[in-house]
Amino acid sequence: MNLFRSEDHARRWAQFNPASEEGLGFIRLEDLVDFFGTESRRHMLDPDYLSAWYPRRAAERRAVLERVGKTTPFWMGTPGTP
Amino acid sequence: MPDARLLDQMFARIMRSLVDTGRAPHYAELARALDITVPEGRQLLHDVMQAYPIGWLHPDTDYIASFPPLNNLPTQYRVTTRGEQKWFAQCGFEATSVTWLFPGETVRVQAPCLDCGEVMAIEMRDGRLLSREPASLVGHLNWGFGPSRGKPPFL
Numbered sequence: 001m002n003l004f005r006s007e008d009h010a011r012r013w014a015q016f017n018p019a020s021e022e023g024l025g026f027i028r029l030e031d032l033v034d035f036f037g038t039e040s041r042r043h044m045l046d047p048d049y050l051s052a053w054y055p056r057r058a059a060e061r062r063a064v065l066e067r068v069g070k071t072t073p074f075w076m077g078t079p080g081t082p
Numbered sequence: 083m084p085d086a087r088l089l090d091q092m093f094a095r096i097m098r099s100l101v102d103t104g105r106a107p108h109y110a111e112l113a114r115a116l117d118i119t120v121p122e123g124r125q126l127l128h129d130v131m132q133a134y135p136i137g138w139l140h141p142d143t144d145y146i147a148s149f150p151p152l153n154n155l156p157t158q159y160r161v162t163t164r165g166e167q168k169w170f171a172q173c174g175f176e177a178t179s180v181t182w183l184f185p186g187e188t189v190r191v192q193a194p195c196l197d198c199g200e201v202m203a204i205e206m207r208d209g210r211l212l213s214r215e216p217a218s219l220v221g222h223l224n225w226g227f228g229p230s231r232g233k234p235p236f237l
Contacts, residue, residue: 002196003174006218009197017224027221029204029214036179037209044182045101050093050133051086077227
């Protein structure tokens with residue numbers, strides 16, 4: 001889960017996983033900002049974050065991934081992935 | 083079954099300490115702050131990490147290594163805000179979430195590209211992307227979210 005200067009830079013990375021190419025492992029920065037900017041993220045400093053907000057993240061993640069068209073298992077993960 | 087109120091309290095103290103100081107506290111410090119015994123503090127820390135499995139303790143220790151979006155163990159994702167660089171993001175993805183820990187502040191995350199070592203940077207404020215360097219900067223998921231379990235999480 002890294003940032004790279006461009007897709008070509010990622011492909012030249014010594015630890016690049018070719019399966020990530022097949023899984024379309026790249027994500028635009030704007031989509032990443034959406035992905036990690038869901039409502040629950042805005043409450044990480046709330047006193048009840050762990051019990052009240054963290055459990056909402058899995059559904060939020062799925063919603064964003066569907067919106068940006070990343071619905072493959074590579075991105076959606078297993079059920080319950082936080 | 084851990085007490086949900088205590089779990090929330092310990093979580094909040096860890097996150098607040100990371101934000102305020104750039105460091106995560108030790109369980110003995112947390113125990114004192116929460117008015118519980120040190121062994122109870124250690125157990126509660128493990129319970130918190132179990133409830134928040136996207137973070138982790140350093141292997142074979144009770145030391146908090148990662149507590150996303152920040153990391154107690156330095157990473158290449160250096161975070162600068164309030165004129166100071168004393169924080170680290172867990173990974174490139176979580177780097178885009180650090181902004182929510184510093185409301186009203188401009189947050190800069192700078193890292194070397196793992197391919198060429200050249201600098202990359204993003205600046206955000208209250209969740210809004212202000213700038214990026216270079217314009218072609220992208221995120222990359224190397225192993226997939228589900229299947230990535232068992233792989234080094236930073237990949």
